[in-house]
Amino acid sequence: MIKVTSGDFDVQATIDAAARRSIGAFVTFVGVVRDDGIERMYLEADCFAAEEELSCIRTEAVDRFGVETVDIIHRVGDLRVGDPIVLIIVGASHRRAAFQACEYIIDRIKESVPIWKKEYTPDGTRWVPGEHEDKKTSG
Template sequence: MISVTRDDFDVNAVIDRVRRPDMGALVTFLGVVRDDGIEEMDLEAYEEIATKEMETIRDEAFANYPIEAVEIIHRIGRLRVGENILLIVVGAGHRKEAFSACEYILERIKQSVPIWKKEFGKDGSERWVPGEYPGGDA
């Protein structure tokens, strides 16, 4: 599953959906809103293109790594500190391939998926996060 959503997700449910007896490794990356002087952030996306780009990234991972499964969920909307932003789950026969593919997917998402972050500081400040995602320099 590839998804751009406003809804939170159940990490364990996604892992259970991916898990198969022939996989020796399930690697997950869970990105969360961290307390870096902010109270919340707003994530905006061109949803249709973001989903298609994440599907392309998934297909690239399958083509370049011996993996068995990939799920990617990226949230958008207003999120508070501690809330989930991004979940990547990669299943493979072995851990090295799963870790490598998960890292590849994460870096490609940051490079090419049209999702932008605006942070809202505890002091009332607002700023677009430069360099995190395409268009983040706004």
């Protein structure tokens, strides 16, 4: 499943849906809203383009690491500290490929998927700079 949604996700249900007899390992990554002195966070996306990009990343991961299943769910909208943001579940016959693919996927999401975070703090708001940001655009 590839999805950008305002709803929450169910980790176990997603694993159950991906399960097949040839899979020996599922690696799960859940990104959550960290308390960096914020009150809440708003996530914005170009949803259609984001799902297209996530699908491309899934294909890349399957081709590179030979994993069997990749599910990615990314949330948008208002979230609070501790709320889950993103779920990545990779299923593979062996653990090593699953771990490698999972790390590759989250790195690629941070690099190219059109999703942005705005943090609300007691002092105001700020857009979270991307990891591939240069200084001038982060103001």
